[in-house]
Amino acid sequence: MKPAVRAEQITFRRGKAVLVDQVSLSASPGEILGIVGPNGAGKSTLLRILAGDLIPSSGLARIQDADPSRTTPQELARLRAYLAPRGVSENPFAVRDTVAMGRHPHRRAMIDTDGQDGIVEAVMERTDILHLSRRAVSSLSTGEQQRVGLARVIVQQTPVLLLDEPTSALDIGHQEKVMQVLRSLAREGTTIIEILHDVNLAAAHTDRIMLLGASKEIATGPPSHVLTSERLSSVYGQPMEVIDHPHRDCPLVLTVDPSDRAR
Amino acid sequence: MTAQADGPDRAFNRLTALTVLGIGLLTLMVAGLLSGAVAIGPTDLLHMLGRRLGLTSDPERLTDSVLWAIRLPRVLSGAAAGAGLGVAGAALQGTFRNQMADPHLVGISPAAGLGAVAGIALTPTGGTPLIMMVGAAVGGAAVALLMRRIAKRVLEPSQFILVGLALGLAMLAWLGAIVLAWDSPRVPTFTFWVFGGLAGSTWKALAAGTPIVLIGTAMLAASARSLDLLALGESEARHVGVDVDRVITVILVGVGLAVGGAVGLGGAIGFVGLIVPLFIRRWIGPAHRWLIPASALGGAAMVVAVDTLARTVASPIEIPVGLFTAILGAPVFVWFLMRAGRSRS
Numbered sequence: 001m002k003p004a005v006r007a008e009q010i011t012f013r014r015g016k017a018v019l020v021d022q023v024s025l026s027a028s029p030g031e032i033l034g035i036v037g038p039n040g041a042g043k044s045t046l047l048r049i050l051a052g053d054l055i056p057s058s059g060l061a062r063i064q065d066a067d068p069s070r071t072t073p074q075e076l077a078r079l080r081a082y083l084a085p086r087g088v089s090e091n092p093f094a095v096r097d098t099v100a101m102g103r104h105p106h107r108r109a110m111i112d113t114d115g116q117d118g119i120v121e122a123v124m125e126r127t128d129i130l131h132l133s134r135r136a137v138s139s140l141s142t143g144e145q146q147r148v149g150l151a152r153v154i155v156q157q158t159p160v161l162l163l164d165e166p167t168s169a170l171d172i173g174h175q176e177k178v179m180q181v182l183r184s185l186a187r188e189g190t191t192i193i194e195i196l197h198d199v200n201l202a203a204a205h206t207d208r209i210m211l212l213g214a215s216k217e218i219a220t221g222p223p224s225h226v227l228t229s230e231r232l233s234s235v236y237g238q239p240m241e242v243i244d245h246p247h248r249d250c251p252l253v254l255t256v257d258p259s260d261r262a263r
Numbered sequence: 264m265t266a267q268a269d270g271p272d273r274a275f276n277r278l279t280a281l282t283v284l285g286i287g288l289l290t291l292m293v294a295g296l297l298s299g300a301v302a303i304g305p306t307d308l309l310h311m312l313g314r315r316l317g318l319t320s321d322p323e324r325l326t327d328s329v330l331w332a333i334r335l336p337r338v339l340s341g342a343a344a345g346a347g348l349g350v351a352g353a354a355l356q357g358t359f360r361n362q363m364a365d366p367h368l369v370g371i372s373p374a375a376g377l378g379a380v381a382g383i384a385l386t387p388t389g390g391t392p393l394i395m396m397v398g399a400a401v402g403g404a405a406v407a408l409l410m411r412r413i414a415k416r417v418l419e420p421s422q423f424i425l426v427g428l429a430l431g432l433a434m435l436a437w438l439g440a441i442v443l444a445w446d447s448p449r450v451p452t453f454t455f456w457v458f459g460g461l462a463g464s465t466w467k468a469l470a471a472g473t474p475i476v477l478i479g480t481a482m483l484a485a486s487a488r489s490l491d492l493l494a495l496g497e498s499e500a501r502h503v504g505v506d507v508d509r510v511i512t513v514i515l516v517g518v519g520l521a522v523g524g525a526v527g528l529g530g531a532i533g534f535v536g537l538i539v540p541l542f543i544r545r546w547i548g549p550a551h552r553w554l555i556p557a558s559a560l561g562g563a564a565m566v567v568a569v570d571t572l573a574r575t576v577a578s579p580i581e582i583p584v585g586l587f588t589a590i591l592g593a594p595v596f597v598w599f600l601m602r603a604g605r606s607r608s
Contacts, residue, residue, distance in 0.1 A: 093549055098495070
C-alpha cells in the first residue's frame, strides 16, 4: 500500500547541534505508528518536520505526496492535523467553539459551516468533553484541555494525525479511552503517528514503534520486536525487563532497580 | 484569564449589548451637542437639523452655527476617534493574546503622532488633514508590525508591554523635540500628541479621518474569524489552516489605519483601547465578530462622553480629553488586573 506519510533521510540541524540525524519512516493508511525514546531524542522535532512547522536541513518529508514545507496552510490543514505537546491554554473561548475551530480548513469562503453534520458533538462525546461544552478552555484542568485539543484535531478529519504526547496529562482511564478512539479512527483509514512517553501505552496500542535515541533511529517494527530489554536499557540508561503482557498480545515493560540487577 | 462560560443567554446578551451601546452612543452624542458654553436646547438642535436638511426655511440662529461649525464636527470626531481606538484595542489584545495590549501602551499612538508630524513636515504646502492622517496611519502600522516582530522574541506578556512603553516614550520624546523645536502653527501642540484634544475639530479633518478609521475597522471586522482562531495560539492557528503571517499583517495594518485616523482626529487619547474591549469581552464573550463592532460603539461612546465632561466640568477652561480618560481609565485598569489576578490564584 502507498504510504500516507513518508520521510527519507531527514536531518535537522540547529547551529552545530544535530537534532534529527538521517531518520526515515513511512506509515500506511490506517496504521498507528508510535514514536518512543528518551527526552531530547529528536521525537518532537521529527514530528514538527512532518507537520510542516520546521523545514529539514536535508532529506524529504511527504504527507499524502505533498511537501509540507511547500503547501499552503489551508491545503496542509486538510491533509494533516497536529496536536502540540500540552501547555496551559489561556484561550477564552468556550470548549465547543474551540473544538469547532478544527473545522476551519473545511469551511467554504464566507459561509459558516462550523459544526455541521453533528461532527463536533460526536467527537466531543467520544473524547468525554461534552459536559464541558460551555466552559472557557482557560478554566479547564490540563487534562481536560488536552482532551479539547484532541477533539479539535479529530474534527479536522484529515487522513493523517500527528500527535505529540496526546495522553501526557490524562488519567489512566482517559488514556485508554483516547487510545480506543484513535484505534477506531485508524480502522476508518486514518494514519496516526504519535509520540508516547509511556512505553507500555505504545506497546499495547500501536501497530509499529519507532525507537529514537540520540537523534538517530534505533529500531522500527512491531512492538514485540522493537521493545527488548537490552535495547530499552541501553537507550534509556535504565535497566528494564520486558515480559509478555498476561492478557494482551503485546510486550510489557518493567523498570528494574539498578542495584537489584544481579539477582 | 477569567473563566467565561458561554451561557445560553449569550446570544441574547450580544444583541442587547449592541442595542444598548448604539442607543447609549446616540444619547451621549445628543447630550454632547447640547452641552457647552452657549446654551442650546433640543429645539435649537431640531431647528438646525431642519434648516440643514432643507425641511424648514426659518431664519438662521446663532445656535445653528455653533452646532454646525463647532459642536457637531467635534462630537463626530470624538465618536470616530473613539471607535478607531476601541477596535484597535480589541484587535491588538486578540492578536497578541495579551489583555494589556492597547494602541497607547504598545507604542502605536506615539508612532501615529510621529507619522502625522512627518507627514506635515514633508509636504511643502503645510500639510492638509488628509496628509497628516495618512502619515499617522503609516507610522501606526509600521510600529504595529515592528511590535509583532518583537512579540516573536519576547514571550512574557508584561515584557512585551514594557518594550512597547519604552518605544512609545522614546517616540514621544522625538515628537516633543520636533514639535517644540519647530514651533510652527501648522503643527498641533505637544499637549495634543500626549493627551489628545478635540477642540480643533473641523469638518475637513473629519472628512479625512473618518474614512481612514472606517477602512481600518472594516479590515479588522473582516479578520474577525482569524482573530478568533489566533486565540488557539499562533502555531495552532496555522495548523488549522490560517495563513498566520498574512492575516496578522492585515490586522496590524488595519490597527495602524484605525489608530492613525483616531490620532489624527483627536490626538493621543489613552486607555480607551485598553478598557473598552476588556469590559465588552466580559459582557458578550470573546468572539470578534461581535467584539469588534461592540468595541467600536463602546469606544465612541466613551470618548464622546469624556469629551463632553472635559469641556464642561471646568468651563470655560478645557481639559484635554486624554487627561480625563487617563484619570478615569487607569484606576479601572488596575482594578481589572487585580480582579483577574485574584480569580487566577
